[in-house]
Amino acid sequence: MQTTGPTLHRFSKTSTGLGWLDIVRLGLVQAAIGAIVVLTNSTLNRVMVVELGLAAVVPGLLVGLHYAVQITRPLWGHRSDAGGSRASWILIGLAILALGGVLASATTFLFPHSHLAGLAIAVVAYVLIGMGVGASGTSLLALIATRTAPERRASAATITWMMMIFGIIVTSIVTGTLLDPYSPERLVVVTAATGATAFLVAWLAIYRLEARPEITNETAAAPKPGFSDSLKNVLRDRQARLFTLFIFLSMLAYSTQDLILEPFAGLLFGMSPGESTRLSGSQHMGVFLGMALVGGGGFLFGRRLPNLTRIFIITGCFGSALALVALCFAATLAPRWPLQVNVFALGFMNGVFAVAAIGAMMTLATRGASGNAGMRMGVWGAAQAISFGIGGLLGSVALDLGRRYTGADETAFALVFGLEALLFLMSTAVAFALGRESRDIADADYPASIQPAE
Known part of the structure; x- marks a missing residue:
């Protein structure tokens, strides 16, 4: 049993947790996650069925795989509990997610030549996507929960989820424009650029947010x-x-x-x-x-x-x-x-x-x-x-x-x-x-x- 971890502070009138601007910054992280996921769940789904002529069940099963992998969320949540820095796990998860997105888009080069090779790489890619969403999303929610005052939590949830929808909308519009005319090379470049941009936005948004004390029922540091x-x-x-x-x-x-x-x-x-x-x-x-x-x-x-x-x-x-x-x-x-x-x-x-x-x-x-x-x-x-x-x-x-x-x-x-x-x-x-x-x-x-x- 681990005995190290950050000191926990009991909530009081003088410990207000995250401010509204801080919550908006975390909403940008949620938007970054959504921006990458929408490319894999929507754009690649369409490309596989229309441009590559694959059966609709193929992208359907791949998307289902990325959800199935998220059964590992308790592991990622525990890692962020014990690791001392939820922000680090958010960024690690986003990096894995971005890598999985690029790898998934790269399968558009393989499928025309070998369905077996394309499917094998796609499975690896969607496993990475599931791991990335699980690690970053779980740690982000835990960070919001432990550092937001009780009366702000419902509003914080609203802000972060609305910003995720906003990120999905913006990504769909921008990438839709950049992908025309379609080519596998353009898809990989756009996916890589989206992943890099999302990671940079998330890193800037979360910078030093963990300096805020945790809001918890505990009065002192406790064994993990x-x-x-x-x-x-x-x-x-x-x-x-x-x-x-x-x-x-x-x-x-x-x-x-x-x-x-x-x-x-x-x-x-x-x-x-x-x-x-x-x-x-x-x-x-x-x-x-x-x-x-x-x-x-x-x-x-x-x-x-x-x-x-x-x-x-x-x-x-x-x-x-x-x-x-x-x-x-x-x-x-x-x-x-x-x-x-x-x-x-x-x-x-x-x-x-x-x-x-x-x-x-x-x-x-x-x-x-x-x-x-x-x-x-x-x-x-x-x-x-x-x-x-x-x-x-x-x-x-x-x-x-x-x-x-x-x-x-x-x-x-x-x-x-x-x-x-x-x-x-x-x-x-x-x-x-x-x-x-x-x-x-x-x-x-x-x-x-x-x-x-x-």
Whole structure:
């Protein structure tokens, strides 16, 4: 068992943690991670299918592999707990991620000559991508959780995630312009330049941020548990287990519609590819505004409404279930249904629950054993990654089975959307149970200066 580590400081009125500018700087790190990932998950996906003529299952399995590798997030979280510098692990992870992105883009040279060689290198590349996202993302969340005041955590989560979306949007626009006309050489150069730029931005953004004291329940330096002891500590904690279940169910529901929404719009509403793409844009705009509502609500009303984070989580999950039930009706009434409004509402409710849950995650991460925030973030990040890895596959398989055995697209889509609604209702029930177990969720937006004495 390790005995070294940074001194931990108890939160007090004079220890305010990260300021708003510091939080924005960490948002730039999140944006840098998103900038690299969007190239591998979107651009390379299209290149493999369209330009290289590969079966769609190939990039689908590769993206699933990078999510599967993120089951190692608890290991990366523990490393950042024990290593003394979360910033170092963030930058190490980003370097691995950038290397994996460049290697993945380089496979476009190999596939035309040898599918086997191209696939072998692509597997290595996507393993690196998964490792990089796990190391950098887990350490970043742990850094935010341990150095942000409780009343700022929900807003901090909103800022960082909105900046990640912003980074994805900017990267898509800029790289889309630079990649035209397409060539494998241009793709590698653009991917390498994006990785280098993202790493530089992250390094500048995180420079000296760890000088801030940690905000924790501990009063002094404490021994750092080993990996197995730290993991057992998380798994023994009923609150942590319930929250892991909540993340798994809610993110499974969140991701199951990823690959079927645009086919739904095309098959039942007769939308063109451009129209269905704009429909997806409406959904993401809803997510963006839902995130903004959570951040603004936590900032403006957190002092008056101590249960605000829990309210947002439950409302967002239940509202997402209702929006999906509405899509079941849309399947039977198509094309006479306000689909765009329905999809916007789904995105809005998704944004509300997702960012509120992240804010609660940051609060719960600091309520465990000394120096255990990274491990907790790792366990919850692994649950999310597993959900995302199987969510798209679950939706696609369920749709194919439904179409095969019912012979009706309308019924098949309604069944899948109904399954998603059920998953969100189960998530709502778990959120209620978690709220009864602990007031930590309720206090996520509640200023420590006015909390009841411990």
